[in-house]
Amino acid sequence: MLKAISVSDKIWWVGVNDRKTPLFENLWSLPYGVSYNSYLIDDEKVALIDGVKGEFFGEYLERIQSIVGARPVDYLIVNHVEPDHSSAIRMLRQVYPNITVVADKQALTLIGQFYGTSLATKEVKDGETLELGAHSLTFATIPMVHWPETMISFENSSGIAFTCDAFGSYGALNGGIFGDELDMHVYTSEARRYYATIVGRFSVNVQAALKKAAALPIKMICPSHGPVHRGEGVARAVKLYDGMSRQETTQSAVIVYGSMYGNTARMAECVADGLCRGGVADVKVYDAGTADLSWIIRDAWRSRGLALLSCCYNMGMFPAMMPVVEKIDNCKISGRVLAIAGCYSWSKGAELKPLQALADKPGWDLIENVVEVKSCPTEADEAALRGVGAEMARRIRAE
Ligand SMILES: Cc1cc2nc3c(=O)[nH]c(=O)nc-3n(C[C@H](O)[C@H](O)[C@H](O)COP(=O)(O)O)c2cc1C
Known part of the structure; x- marks a missing residue:
């Protein structure tokens, strides 16, 4: 059975690795694969943060159930609706018919367009907090990084920022999920390639998002693709992202x-x-x-x-x-x-x-x-x- 990986107290990585899709967005090559990271907070209310691509639902559910067993999932927090993170909604709602999708207004409109309007939803606004028990999530909208509906979910007790595509990287996760247990040489190069191909056009918005995120006491960054950044890796990831979004160049x-x-x-x-x-x-x-x-x-x-x-x-x-x-x-x-x-x-x-x-x-x-x-x-x-x-x-x- 595939198992969830511990991120922090009662917070788990329940994502999947995709080593078979040749092209991301059917455009960008994936020589090292890609991960779709989803996270589970196991509290009085059980919440999933970001989903996975629908075709990986079997593995996803195994990891979810390795923590919650037969208990239901209460919330799916959608930081970004792009189908690589949201298309598992179709299956999630069959397994968890009472799941409530939590997202900002624009995201809920897009979810309705993609998956119909029968889902229970809860709209959240910039700065609003959702209580889960010992954990709580505060939402910070970061429009156009790289879709209009994007947001960061910040977990207040652990200082974890769930940033979705921001700070993301190509490259499936080879065993570990944390940057300090992986070969970051490859992932840094893949983060640069991910940034240039997917996010780069929106660098002005990335700069605005970084300013907004700077107000949060972030201890860990959990993106939706690639390694999780903790410890000294947090500052390194922010420095890399800041440099890329300012189009910082080298003598090359x-x-x-x-x-x-x-x-x-x-x-x-x-x-x-x-x-x-x-x-x-x-x-x-x-x-x-x-x-x-x-x-x-x-x-x-x-x-x-x-x-x-x-x-x-x-x-x-x-x-x-x-x-x-x-x-x-x-x-x-x-x-x-x-x-x-x-x-x-x-x-x-x-x-x-x-x-x-x-x-x-x-x-x-x-x-x-x-x-x-x-x-x-x-x-x-x-x-x-x-x-x-x-x-x-x-x-x-x-x-
Ligand atoms: C199919 C084809 C179309 C070409 N069209 C033009 C053209 O419209 N005008 C022109 O001056 N040269 C044209 N050329 C000539 C090439 O641009 C020229 O031979 C050049 O040296 C080719 O450079 P290369 O060796 O880097 O391919 C064409 C050549 C080919 C094979």
Whole structure:
């Protein structure tokens, strides 16, 4: 029988690990899987905080019943309605017909839309407290992190903040649930990838949420994906989150290129060479045709330099570069040193309109020399591209 894992006095992790879904949101790769964390407070009233994806209901119920046995669950606290946390509602209400869903107004509207209106519900407002017995939960709404209805549930006796997607990470939980009993090297990288792909666009709201959370005496952070942060891990998690939401960058660069026959790839090598000679050692080079977009975005999120190169394809940019540019734009990456370049054979130029449009948006520090190569880079082109890399290195290191 699968068992719940103790988080604190009478507070349990009853989540599940998903090692079979290949793509999160059917978009973002899951090489290490993902966990859907749900927590149970076993008190006079029994409360679940956040649910799991419906298809894992069997394991979920085993863990719940390993604590409560045949006793009913009174409340399901919904901090966020996205179906990876809420779709088990369909089965939960069959096992626990009297369960009351506790959420803010917008969340209850969404729950009605997804699961019908037959559920018993209790609307809670920002700052309101729900008594469970020895435990009580105070709710803090954090709109648009990353849906409009999101909130943090703060348990007053233990100082635990249940933050749902905020502070979340990809990566299934390999035995332990606490950061101090797991290989955080992997989870920190996966937290960065989760942030960049899922939450990054909403960084302004994350900053507001962090300010609000700072007023709470938080001793432990229990997110809905990935490790639980306790002890010194709490400050580390907050520091990482604060830095990511301020788009804090390191002296590093990401080069992404789209190339069919290797000529644009050669151009990218020259930019990388220039960056390295210019003193930037942390350089990641990605082929847009084969690279995983989530890795590109993860690295672009923390890198001060970004170089985008495309060959010309049917009077436009190479198709595989389009999602890269769209995601960079959509998640509002900005404030970086940017280089753009292209390769073409018979048009008037390399047809870099989407890259130019990105560069024209506020906040980018564009390197003026936009190198456009005819078919295959000449020695002079290669020198110019090395120069672009060197200039990027100079600007990266100057900041
Ligand atoms: C299917 C296809 C479409 C192309 N469309 C254009 C085009 O519209 N205009 C142009 O100048 N070159 C076009 N080219 C030429 C390439 O952009 C050019 O050969 C370039 O050197 C390819 O770079 P790569 O080696 O990095 O793939 C096209 C090539 C292919 C294979």
